[in-house]
Amino acid sequence: MDKQQQIINAAAQSFSQYGYKATTMEQVAKIAQVGKGTVYLYFSNKEKLLKEIVRSLAVEMRMVADQHIQASEGFVERFDAALYAILQFREQHDLMVKLSLELNDFGTPIVKEVLDSFEQEICVYIADKVRLAIEKEEIRSCDPEITAFLMYKMYINLIHDWQKHHSPISRERAAALIRLYFIEGLQP
Amino acid sequence: MDKQQQIINAAAQSFSQYGYKATTMEQVAKIAQVGKGTVYLYFSNKEKLLKEIVRSLAVEMRMVADQHIQASEGFVERFDAALYAILQFREQHDLMVKLSLELNDFGTPIVKEVLDSFEQEICVYIADKVRLAIEKEEIRSCDPEITAFLMYKMYINLIHDWQKHHSPISRERAAALIRLYFIEGLQP
DNA sequence: CAAATGACTGTTTTAGTATTATAGTCATAA
DNA sequence: TTATGACTATAATACTAAAACAGTCATTTG
Structure with a gap:
């Protein structure tokens, strides 16, 4: 064994x-x-042990997100499918939930570091997809890293942060809003 | 006296x-x-004292932001001017800086509450401006609260959060990016 | 007598210390 | 050569005594 x-x-x-x-x-x-x-x-040491576990969880997350992307057409749909899969992944894996709680309650530095790098991992993943979308001319040319970072943050803001003070936004509404702001733009 | x-x-x-x-x-x-x-x-009590001080600071902040808006043409320029004034205001007032540090170091609940309501105040302020811009047909119709919330968050993300892991973005660059994503959109 | 005060009180924080728990090592064993 | 758990130095915790504090209120003051 x-x-x-x-x-x-x-x-x-x-x-x-x-x-x-x-x-x-x-x-x-x-x-x-x-x-x-x-x-x-x-x-x-203990730190290396945690990092190894989170690292392999990140690999798994990538795979799950990729599976959800397969079934979707269009950039926003694929983005929404991937992001939603990622958020669900985070919520359904006890380790991620527990680490988030621990960061909130104790601010353990290593936990902060690990969750931080997990977030960066997500951004890198999205940035790859953005790069692909630019190549396929599905969206205009732009900085893939910044775009990925902002789209991810906006998704989190809509799904998680907005409902701290307002009524929640559904997953469909969030996707529609991201389409409105990011893709179509507000110009009349 | x-x-x-x-x-x-x-x-x-x-x-x-x-x-x-x-x-x-x-x-x-x-x-x-x-x-x-x-x-x-x-x-x-002590809490009421802090709240009164922060409340009058919020009034002052509104006035400063309004002054900066006067000098600007176009929705994005006005938004940028107001938001930048607000961020500067927060950085230049020792009380806001100190409270932010205290929230980080100790998580004092009342401080969290007060800073939270200050943020909401900012969003309400921006939402008013968004509503005005919709009326003047400077931008397409949209939910003013959500739009204000997301624009504010994006500005914070660009100016404060991005540079935690990447090289900083200048104020001009941030305004240009907000124009790209929010106003023009990424559709080819 | 209305406005102001600081001594007072119950409760919370802090500081000091003893005790326990734990990360990481290493001499020994399988 | 791989595996182990007793061992140690350090860090977390529990406990207690002492100090500081928010908020009150009987007394004072103008």
């Missing part, structure tokens, strides 16, 4: 259930059914 | 210098050269 994978699984389970701070290396070793020292043979 | 104003000035000074948490009502009374009980004749 692959000890490294056992350790990763054990850590993923514990991080998801108890969070980063409240997970001890001894706990991970116990769940993985190995000695504590063994964990350190594969991961030089 | 107006004791109420003396107290407000004293509190504004102390909040700016030491923050909300580290300011004591005794301190405020001492600076205002009144007894502690006197402070409570005008403000039933």
